[in-house]
Every structure is written in C-alpha cells, then in structure tokens.
Amino acid sequence: MKTELLIVGAGAAGIAAALAAWEAGCRDILLVDRRERPGGILPQCLHEGFGLAAYGAELTGPAYADRITERLAQTGVRLALGTEVLAVRGDKTAVLSGRGGLSEWRFERLILASGCRERSIGSLPVAGTRPAGIFTAGQAQEMMNLRGQDVGREVLILGSGDLGLIMARQLVLAGKHVIAVIEQGPRCGGMARNYRRCIEPYQIPLRCRTTVSALHGERRLRGVTLRNLDSGAEELLPCDTLVTALGLIPERELVRGLGDPDWLSYVGNCHRVHDLADSAAAEAEAIGTRVGGELAV
Numbered sequence: 636m637k638t639e640l641l642i643v644g645a646g647a648a649g650i651a652a653a654l655a656a657w658e659a660g661c662r663d664i665l666l667v668d669r670r671e672r673p674g675g676i677l678p679q680c681l682h683e684g685f686g687l688a689a690y691g692a693e694l695t696g697p698a699y700a701d702r703i704t705e706r707l708a709q710t711g712v713r714l715a716l717g718t719e720v721l722a723v724r725g726d727k728t729a730v731l732s733g734r735g736g737l738s739e740w741r742f743e744r745l746i747l748a749s750g751c752r753e754r755s756i757g758s759l760p761v762a763g764t765r766p767a768g769i770f771t772a773g774q775a776q777e778m779m780n781l782r783g784q785d786v787g788r789e790v791l792i793l794g795s796g797d798l799g800l801i802m803a804r805q806l807v808l809a810g811k812h813v814i815a816v817i818e819q820g821p822r823c824g825g826m827a828r829n830y831r832r833c834i835e836p837y838q839i840p841l842r843c844r845t846t847v848s849a850l851h852g853e854r855r856l857r858g859v860t861l862r863n864l865d866s867g868a869e870e871l872l873p874c875d876t877l878v879t880a881l882g883l884i885p886e887r888e889l890v891r892g893l894g895d896p897d898w899l900s901y902v903g904n905c906h907r908v909h910d911l912a913d914s915a916a917a918e919a920e921a922i923g924t925r926v927g928g929e930l931a932v
Contacts, residue, residue: 646675648903660931787876799880
C-alpha cells in the first residue's frame with residue numbers, strides 16, 4: 636500500500652500537521668495513532684488552559700481535541716486508529732499493525748508526531764522497594780480521568796513541573812490529601828500561572844532543594860525518605876501514593892538509527908518539549924504546510 640504523507644501520532648501536533656498539509660494541497664495523507672480515539676493525551680486533560688492562542692478561549696483538553704478532530708473530519712485525511720507503527724525503514728516503508736493485521740506502507744514523506752514519554756522513578760538513584768502506589772503524573776491522570784480509578788489517599792508529588800502542579804490541584808479536588816510537592820531545584824519548575832492556580836489557593840506545601848532518596852513498603856507504599864539536597868538531612872514521611880513529574884523525553888525510538896533523511900520531519904513534543912499544546916500545534920502547522928506544499932507540486 637502507498638501514501639504520499641505518513642504522519643505518526645494523532646495528538647495536537649499530528650492533527651495540526653495533517654490539517655496544514657491538506658490545506659497546502661497534499662491529498663494523500665495517512666494519520667496513524669495507537670489509541671482508539673484521536674487527540675493524544677488531550678482527552679485525559681480535564682483542566683482548562685488549551686486553545687487560547689488557536690481559538691481565543693481557554694478550553695479543556697477534551698474540548699480542544701473535539702475542535703481539532705471536527706476540523707480533521709472535514710478533510711480527506713485517512714485516520715487509522717488502534718494502529719501501531721512497528722518499524723520505519725530507510726527505503727521509505729513502514730510496517731503497521733492494526734485491526735486488519737499487519738500491513739506495509741510505502742510513503743514519500745514522514746512526519747513524526749509521536750510525542751514524549753515520562754521519566755519514571757527508575758531514572759533516579761532511589762533505594763528501597765518497589766511497592767504499588769507509585770505512578771507518573773500522566774498515569775495518575777489517565778487512571779482518574781479516563782478509567783475512573785482511585786490512586787490513593789495520602790499523596791506526595793515529586794517534581795513541580797506543570798503536570799505535577801496540575802495533578803496536585805486535581806488530587807485535592809478529588810478529596811485526597813496532597814502532603815507536599817517536592818522539587819530538587821531552588822524554585823518551582825512549572826509556569827507561574829499554574830503555581831498561582833494549583834498550589835497557592837489550596838495551600839499545598841512546596842519543598843524545594845529536596846528529593847526522595849528511598850521508598851518504603853512491601854505490597855503498598857507506606858512512606859518515603861526525603862533528603863535535603865543542601866544539608867543532607869533525611870526524614871521519613873508517611874504516604875501511600877507517590878506521583879512523579881520528573882520531566883519528559885521526546886519519543887523517537889521508531890526512527891532511531893535512520894540518521895537524518897530529508898524525507899523525515901519531527902513535530903510537537905518528539906521534536907522538543909513544549910509547555911503548551913498550542914505551541915506544539917503551531918510548530919506542526921508550519922512544518923505540515925511546508926511538507927504538504929512540496930508534495931502538492
């Protein structure tokens with residue numbers, strides 16, 4: 636099978652690239668995503684803060700996803716959901732696994748919009764056991780917002796990036812006790828507006844220059860050892876849940892080893908980590924316009 640433009644990832648960036656390429660004149664686009672619905676992580680982001688640049692209004696993640704997928708439905712872009720791209724080869728072929736089984740596609744151009752993955756607790760030199768009750772912020776968000784699952788009661792958040800701050804507020808609103816947000820840096824790592832919205836109104840303690848040095852518990856987490864990075868002093872802090880927001884890593888494993896071919900473009904968080912979905916989409920739109928125009932010639 637063939638397509639002129641293959642786009643991997645149907646999040647904000649992938650959809651923006653597809654829309655821009657279509658509007659630039661490319662009429663043979665295949666947009667692939669492993670999830671069963673378009674929008675990437677947007678459907679699990681119930682907080683507002685999306686779409687201000689694009690639509691002049693602060694939308695929730697699902698509302699933002701609805702707007703861009705409605706626009707996508709008005710084009711002829713082919714959307715393959717529940718489909719995994721298993722391999723991309725240097726001869727411009729890709730192996731896909733979807734509802735109909737395996738298929739091989741030839742393409743002229745590839746736009747990678749695969750997003751990024753979260754750093755886990757395993758990326759830190761943390762001693763102790765590995766009990767239940769330890770989640771990345773994205774995992775906790777998905778469990779609560781998409782699956783309706785509980786994560787715990789006494790919660791410590793490690794990392795004060797934007798997702799960590801947003802999850803701190805959501806957990807408080809869900810009736811959890813957020814003991815503190817722990818940050819190894821000298822100040823809050825997230826945007827000032829998220830600190831004002833998510834931390835200050837709920838009087839959640841922010842402890843800087845601090846990290847988790849050990850985990851305690853067998854079947855379920857029962858506490859952590861905190862270490863002050865300036866004094867070296869340690870303390871045992873009881874908790875049953877640890878939510879980590881340790882940063883994001885651009886996801887490029889699919890094309891690792893291919894070098895930098897002229898038919899490959901990166902957009903969104905697999906290119907560089909963006910603070911806002913609008914920023915990722917704007918970058919993707921510019922690249923989609925260029926690639927789509929080149930294919931339309």
